[in-house]
Amino acid sequence: MKQLQASELAQWLAQPGEPQPQLLDVREPWEVAIAKIPGSLDIPMRAILARYQELDRERPLVCICHHGARSMQVAYFLEREGFAQVFNLAGGIHAWSCDVDPACPTY
Numbered sequence: 001m002k003q004l005q006a007s008e009l010a011q012w013l014a015q016p017g018e019p020q021p022q023l024l025d026v027r028e029p030w031e032v033a034i035a036k037i038p039g040s041l042d043i044p045m046r047a048i049l050a051r052y053q054e055l056d057r058e059r060p061l062v063c064i065c066h067h068g069a070r071s072m073q074v075a076y077f078l079e080r081e082g083f084a085q086v087f088n089l090a091g092g093i094h095a096w097s098c099d100v101d102p103a104c105p106t107y
Contacts, residue, residue, distance in 0.1 A: 001075040004062060004087040006095040021060040021087070026074045031066060035093050035105045045070045052081060060085040066107075068092045 004012075012018060023040035025032055032042050043051050045065070055061060061083055063071035068090050075088045089095065097104040 001072070001079050001086045001088055003068075003090040005090055006099040009062060009087075009089060009096070010100045019060065021062045021085075022056060023062050023064060024055065024071075024074070025064045025093075026071050027065050027093070031093075031107070034107050035097060037064065037093065037096055037101075037104070040064060045074055048074055048077065052078060055083070057083055060087065062087045062089055064089045064092060064096075066092045067094055 012021065023037055025036065025040040025042045026045040026048065027042075028044050029042070036042075041054070043054070055078070061078065063075040063078070063086065065071035068088060071092060072088045075086045079086050093104070094106055097106045
């Protein structure tokens with residue numbers, strides 16, 4: 001599992017010729033209602049065990065939470081389940097709001 005900075009994710013998403021990653025937001029629904037990266041799939045951490053089969057094992061996967069701790073745990077789990085290209089968004093949605101998209105609320 002690799003750490004990915006918010007600015008690196010923004011650059012990746014801005015390159016249409018590159019394979020686009022799956023964005024997996026593992027926060028609770030009330031958190032996602034406050035702030036979200038467009039295009040992310042929302043599966044709360046507590047539901048990952050039951051729903052991780054919904055994810056494409058062939059695509060790169062970026063795990064997202066509030067500050068990066070929960071998403072790191074999910075990323076480690078997904079690697080153990082055979083996902084080869086797993087990234088953790090360092091600093092989570094908070095870093096995204098501060099470093100990339102100031103219109104995305106912080107909480």
